[in-house]
Amino acid sequence: MAFLDRIEDCRRFDPDGYRPFAVGSVTVGFVGHAFASRLKDFPKVFEVDTEGVRLNDRLAGFDSRTRAVAEVLESLRAKGEIRGWRDEPYPVTVSFSAAPLMTLERAAVPLFGVMAFAVHLNGVVGERADLRMWIAKRSLSKPTGPGKLDQLVAGGQPAGVSLSDNLVKECAEEAMISADLARRAVPIGAVSYITERPEGLRRDVLFNYDLELPEDFEPDNTDGEVESFHLWPIERVIETVRDTDNFKFNCALVVIDFLIRRGLIAPDHPDYVELLRGLHG
Structure with missing residues (x-):
């Protein structure tokens, strides 16, 4: 060693295993293909195709985005699909100094590949x-x-x-x-x-x-x-x-x-x- x-x-990162995750026109993360397919079950929140995962455009503000995604995550948590829940909101952003576009439960951050x-x-x-x-x-x-x-x-x-x-x-x-x-x-x-x-x-x-x-x-x-x-x-x-x-x-x-x-x-x-x-x- x-x-x-x-x-x-x-x-250890193979880009071919992921799709971009975008909020509006901004790419903020990368979602694995299996999880992207799971998010298809929530079309009011996520728009999913072979090119990427996008937050539904009707979710135009910080609060509405945060609430809508939180409801999805709570549903997945209840089914045992998100482990290690922390009850800690993390910012979804493109850099530390940029204004966050929403927040995301800490346990879900790696699933969306956000910073x-x-x-x-x-x-x-x-x-x-x-x-x-x-x-x-x-x-x-x-x-x-x-x-x-x-x-x-x-x-x-x-x-x-x-x-x-x-x-x-x-x-x-x-x-x-x-x-x-x-x-x-x-x-x-x-x-x-x-x-x-x-x-x-x-x-x-x-x-x-x-x-x-x-x-x-x-x-x-x-x-x-x-x-x-x-x-x-x-x-x-x-x-x-x-x-x-x-x-x-x-x-x-x-x-x-x-x-x-x-x-x-x-x-x-x-x-x-x-x-x-x-x-x-």
């Missing part, structure tokens, strides 16, 4: 040879990546919340990090990818942060989403990402980005350029 294997895990956003925080202690990183092991009850390794804090970006406010909220819920300490986190960039997963097509942008933590810091999970925390020497983090798939697929990218920025994956690494390219799929 190698770092590049983690990159490959996040760029999703998240915040990930690297919690570190020490520096240089003494550098350590806090690692979270995800709860076995998580709908995605149960039992996988994760950043100290990570969470999806719901509609109507700023990145900074969401980070503070996730820090409190996932690791009992105070608001004052969370606000010291440094935004350091983003990674992105398009990849097929069991839940559907993931087209995600992860906004990443670094937070230097005091030696006596001890995380404490409050939302039931973390099984345990571990403070690992950076060498163990490197070996685990490079040699195993123990990290959740996208969390491995966040670690690789960190290692490159800290010079722990050096420019003379044989896959250096390809790793950089792969972090922005």
Whole structure:
């Protein structure tokens, strides 16, 4: 195994398996053929043909679109066709800065292949040879990546919340990090990818942060989403990402980005350029 294997895990996408999903004249996602056929059963909401899936033009506003699609999703949920329901509205948009055209239940986002956003925080202690990183092991009850390794804090970006406010909220819920300490986190960039997963097509942008933590810091999970925390020497983090798939697929990218920025994956690494390219799929 190698770092590049983690990159490959996040760029498995065959466009021939999907149809564009459009709201008005704007393509906002990609729907697998099987799910597109299922949506034919709801012609008042979706117009489906071999070329794509379009929201019915009569649904002309944000609220009407959101309500109509929500009714369809609730129907599919009741039949057991949508799993991992979160009751979290995600924006449907073409970019993070663009105004959303509607919102969509988080569990359905991969089914429609729309863009999703998240915040990930690297919690570190020490520096240089003494550098350590806090690692979270995800709860076995998580709908995605149960039992996988994760950043100290990570969470999806719901509609109507700023990145900074969401980070503070996730820090409190996932690791009992105070608001004052969370606000010291440094935004350091983003990674992105398009990849097929069991839940559907993931087209995600992860906004990443670094937070230097005091030696006596001890995380404490409050939302039931973390099984345990571990403070690992950076060498163990490197070996685990490079040699195993123990990290959740996208969390491995966040670690690789960190290692490159800290010079722990050096420019003379044989896959250096390809790793950089792969972090922005």
